[in-house]
Amino acid sequence: MLLLHEISLKQGTTFIVFTEAELVEATDNLADKNILGHGGFGTVYRGLLKDGGVVAVKRFISSMASEQQKEFGKQMLILSQINHKNIVKLLGCCLEVEVPMLVYEFIPKNCREASCTCA
Numbered sequence: 001m002l003l004l005h006e007i008s009l010k011q012g013t014t015f016i017v018f019t020e021a022e023l024v025e026a027t028d029n030l031a032d033k034n035i036l037g038h039g040g041f042g043t044v045y046r047g048l049l050k051d052g053g054v055v056a057v058k059r060f061i062s063s064m065a066s067e068q069q070k071e072f073g074k075q076m077l078i079l080s081q082i083n084h085k086n087i088v089k090l091l092g093c094c095l096e097v098e099v100p101m102l103v104y105e106f107i108p109k110n111c112r113e114a115s116c117t118c119a
């Protein structure tokens with residue numbers, strides 16, 4: 001909670017703390033059809049929020065050891081402060097679950113190609 005407070009202060013904007021229910025609903029209970037991909041830390045799902053916003057929800061593989069939690073917290077703090085067109089924006093997180101989830105802006109597939117000129 002202290003970390004989230006620090007993020008809000010440093011970011012100066014809203015860092016959203018999502019409930020588990022919100023993310024379960026947004027991703028259709030983490031349905032396979034919403035899987036965007038798998039990374040080194042876990043699975044990423046497409047989520048549709050109640051306000052119509054589309055997000056990418058990253059769910060970590062398993063519960064973390066306390067050292068990993070510290071590292072995770074630091075990375076969350078840093079990422080929440082970066083606002084750059086080439087770096088995906090971290091919108092918020094959900095910590096009320098055993099396996100933390102991070103919520104990022106959704107990047108359409110064609111915007112991840114080197115040829116994309118939309119930025």
Ligand SMILES: Nc1ncnc2c1ncn2[C@@H]1O[C@H](COP(=O)(O)OP(=O)(O)OP(=O)(O)O)[C@@H](O)[C@H]1O
Nearest residue numbers: 036037038039040041042044056088104105106107
């Ligand atoms: N913000 C996003 N919007 C859309 N798709 C995403 C987004 N973030 C991740 N993905 C999809 O999920 C896949 C896994 O992403 P993830 O960040 O977990 O792994 P990664 O890019 O391989 O890096 P890492 O080494 O950190 O695991 C990506 O390859 C991409 O297809």
